Amino acid sequence: MPTHSVSDILRAPAMGATIQLKGWVRTFRSNRFLALNDGSCQASIQCVVDFEAFPEALLRRVTTGASVAVVGELVPSQGSGQAVEVAVKTLEVLGDCPADSYPLQPKRxxxxxxxxxxxxxxxxxxxxxxxxxxxxxAFAVHEFFNQQGFFYLNTPIITASDAEGAGELFRVTTLPADGAPKNDEGLTDFRQDFF
Structure with a gap:
């Protein structure tokens, strides 16, 4: 069964369809209401778990931050706050998250x-x-310049930091290698250099 994203489900809900979602648990209230987020959008989708249909040991593993896979039916929401919810048929914990040490909690x-x-x-x-x-x-800037006929390429990073002598590897200058301008002492006049 293909995995759907939360943003796709919320954008175009197919009522009555059986769907699979994977993501992280934002909240799990009363061993019944699971707020699932997969990062595809800011919103979470509410998954309603019939706690009598699942082993207690499994439900104890569903904590904030745990990664889960949910298969269920998309139904109109009974409560306020969301238009649709998932009536969970199968629940699998993909990655445990210890509640006592996970730093992100459902607060600001x-x-x-x-x-x-x-x-x-x-x-x-x-x-x-x-x-x-x-x-x-970034996408808009790249798209604009692409439409104007420009190419995007990754240039080497030129930096002034000199860690462990790496700055001596090569020098960046606009002055010609031979015939560079000289100062009064006969040394190369780097004040005329672009860099």
Missing amino acids: HSLEFLREIAHLRMRTNTFGAVMRVRHAA
Whole structure:
């Protein structure tokens, strides 16, 4: 069965269809309501779990931050806040996440705190939104220049930092190798160099 993205499901819900979703648990309330996010959009989709149909040991593994695969039927939502939800038929924990040590909780975190957990901060709404804006801006710039006939290529990075003598590997200059301008002392006049 193909995996659908949360953004595709929310954009064009096919009521009554059996779908598979994979993502991270944002919240799991009352061992029943699972908010699943896969990073494809800012929103999460609510998955309703019949806790009597699943082993208690499995449900204890469904914690904030755990990665799960869900198969279920897309149905109109009974509650407010969302138009559709998934009635879960099968639930598989793909990656456990210890609740006592996972730093992201269902609350707002400061940017200073997120700076300390760079490997996880992309899962937050703040950084997800920043990356979507960054993607859209970079894509628009690249698309514009492509339509104008320009090529995109990765140039070597030229930097002024000299770590462990690597700066002596090559020199970047606009002055000719022979016949460079000289100063009054007869030395190369680097003030005339572009760099």
